[in-house]
Amino acid sequence: MPLEPIKPASSEQTEPMDIIEPLCAVFRRALKAEGLKYTPERARILDTIIEFDGLFEAEQLLESLKEKGHQVSKATVYRTLKLLESCSIIQHVLFDREQSHYQLAFGKQDNTLLIHVETGEVQTLELPELIALRDQICKARGLKAQGHKLQIFVTDA
Amino acid sequence: MPLEPIKPASSEQTEPMDIIEPLCAVFRRALKAEGLKYTPERARILDTIIEFDGLFEAEQLLESLKEKGHQVSKATVYRTLKLLESCSIIQHVLFDREQSHYQLAFGKQDNTLLIHVETGEVQTLELPELIALRDQICKARGLKAQGHKLQIFVTDA
DNA sequence: CTTGGTGCAAACATTTTGCAGCACA
DNA sequence: TGTGCTGCAAAATGTTTGCACCAAG
Numbered sequence: 001m002p003l004e005p006i007k008p009a010s011s012e013q014t015e016p017m018d019i020i021e022p023l024c025a026v027f028r029r030a031l032k033a034e035g036l037k038y039t040p041e042r043a044r045i046l047d048t049i050i051e052f053d054g055l056f057e058a059e060q061l062l063e064s065l066k067e068k069g070h071q072v073s074k075a076t077v078y079r080t081l082k083l084l085e086s087c088s089i090i091q092h093v094l095f096d097r098e099q100s101h102y103q104l105a106f107g108k109q110d111n112t113l114l115i116h117v118e119t120g121e122v123q124t125l126e127l128p129e130l131i132a133l134r135d136q137i138c139k140a141r142g143l144k145a146q147g148h149k150l151q152i153f154v155t156d157a
Numbered sequence: 158m159p160l161e162p163i164k165p166a167s168s169e170q171t172e173p174m175d176i177i178e179p180l181c182a183v184f185r186r187a188l189k190a191e192g193l194k195y196t197p198e199r200a201r202i203l204d205t206i207i208e209f210d211g212l213f214e215a216e217q218l219l220e221s222l223k224e225k226g227h228q229v230s231k232a233t234v235y236r237t238l239k240l241l242e243s244c245s246i247i248q249h250v251l252f253d254r255e256q257s258h259y260q261l262a263f264g265k266q267d268n269t270l271l272i273h274v275e276t277g278e279v280q281t282l283e284l285p286e287l288i289a290l291r292d293q294i295c296k297a298r299g300l301k302a303q304g305h306k307l308q309i310f311v312t313d314a
Numbered sequence: 315c316t317t318g319g320t321g322c323a324a325a326c327a328t329t330t331t332g333c334a335g336c337a338c339a
Numbered sequence: 340t341g342t343g344c345t346g347c348a349a350a351a352t353g354t355t356t357g358c359a360c361c362a363a364g
Contacts, residue, residue, distance in 0.1 A: 037338055037343060058328080073346045078329060094251040097354085098327075109310070114295075117303060129290055134309050137284070138271075143311040146274060149252075150307045152291050153266070154300040194318060194363050215353080230321045235354060254329080256353070 023050060023089060023104075030087035044070045045080045049090060055101045055122055095122070095151050109147025117153050125152075180207060180246060180261075187244035201227045202237045206247060212260045212279055252279075252308050266304025274310050282309075 027046055028038045048064050049056065058077055065072045081102060084090040091105035095115060103124065105111070112125040130150065138145045184203055185195045205221050206213065215234055222229045238259060241247040248262035252272060260281065262268070269282040287307065295302045 035343085039338070039344065041345070071346090074328095075330080075347080076345060079344090092254070094254065097249070097251065097257060100254055100328080114298075114300070116300075125294070127290070127294070130287070133284070133286055133290070137282070138309065138311055139314070141271075142314050143271070143273075144314045146310045146312055148307060148309045150305060152295065152305045153303045154295055155303055157296070157299050157301045192318085196319065196363070198320070228321090232322080232355080233320060236319085 023106075027084065027087065027089055030089075031083070036083070041072050041076050042080050042083070044068075045072060045077060046084065046089070049084070049102070049104065053104070054124070055093065055103045057099050057101055059099075061102075093149065111148070112150040112152070114152050114154055117155055184241065184244065184246055187246075188240070193240070198229045198233050199237050199240070201225075202229060202234060203241065203246070206241070206259070206261065210261070211281070212250065212258045214256050214258055216256075218259075250306065268305070269307040269309070271309050271311055274312055 024043065024046060027042070031038050031042075044065060045061065048061060048068070048070075052060075052064070058074075058081060061081075062072070062074060062077050065077070081090065081092075085092050085102070088105055088107045088109065090102050091108070091111055093101040093103060093111060093113065095101065095113060103111075110131065112127045112130065114123040114125055116122070127150070130148070131145075134145050134148055181200065181203060184199070188195050188199075201222060202218065205218060205225070205227075209217075209221070215231075215238060218238075219229070219231060219234050222234070238247065238249075242249050242259070245262050245264050245266065247259050248265070248268055250258040250260060250268060250270065252258065252270060260268075267288065269284045269287065271280040271282055273279070284307070287305070288302075291302050291305055
């Protein structure tokens with residue numbers, strides 16, 4: 001039972017502080033719509049994710065919560081990640097076999113990563129041209145693109 | 158210790174039967190170059206993969222080998238998949254959390270999938286425009302693209 | 315013959331689940 | 340005050356590894 005996806009943000013907010021309140025509100029609304037509860041654990045998890053401001057792993061999230069003195073169990077973290085994913089607040093990113101990564105999605109279903117194969121550095125990218133290309137490909141097949149995930153593996157030139 | 162990647166095929170061979178011999182030869186050469194052995198198990202695994210002619214999972218491969226009366230252990234299958242990946246004969250594809258998928262790569266480092274979110278149907282795609290776009294993005298950053306993986310999630314229009 | 319390969323079973327890492335008690339709406 | 344939520348520990352999943360024996364080159 002996936003939660004209602006949030007709509008893509010209409011304004012271009014980039015300051016972490018500016019988005020904490022809206023995202024909490026979005027989450028709250030999505031939960032309420034399903035008869036689910038907005039608990040302190042869920043709030044703390046989302047707050048911590050917002051502070052990351054980039055890719056993270058479940059383990060890091062757990063660690064970070066512990067450091068802040070907010071004990072949240074592994075089970076709750078995983079359960080909340082799923083909730084956040086199903087309402088499109090975060091996105092599940094898979095680029096290596098051993099670990100799931102996540103990042104804030106702000107309602108976007110699209111994700112492009114530049115992955116440096118030597119340093120392991122990962123950078124998130126916006127690629128509007130790809131959306132056009134992708135939509136065209138889909139339209140030609142009578143399909144509709146809901147989103148995409150692109151990983152580009154790079155080395156230094 | 159990755160094997161030497163194979164060079165992209167120069168000719169456009171598309172018939173499964175036409176490629177069995179070359180891929181075996183490529184694998185053999187890659188193994189020999191590392192002082193590794195070309196065993197019956199490895200040969201059977203590659204043969205079976207070629208017959209799949211599409212995406213597959215480790216479990217399917219194991220199953221298919223068993224049906225053919227070729228008992229190969231799980232451990233050997235996983236070990237061989239790694240070898241085949243490191244010489245670019247196959248490609249490791251991740252598009253869901255629960256299972257790794259693989260497919261023949263023919264030396265390519267690029268991979269585009271159209272994934273139907275409702276039916277689960279998956280289709281492989283060639284997208285030359287994306288290569289141009291990707292290379293341009295990388296060049297602008299002083300980087301060099303080694304390959305990419307793109308997954309487009311679609312529904313019926 | 316020597317080095318690497320195989321199968322088996324146990325180990326592993328990550329994620330999921332069952333359950334009993336707790337707490338939000 | 341009832342349904343959903345939490346933490347814990349156990350289970351489940353997919354993949355890897357140690358080891359003793361086997362086989363390719």
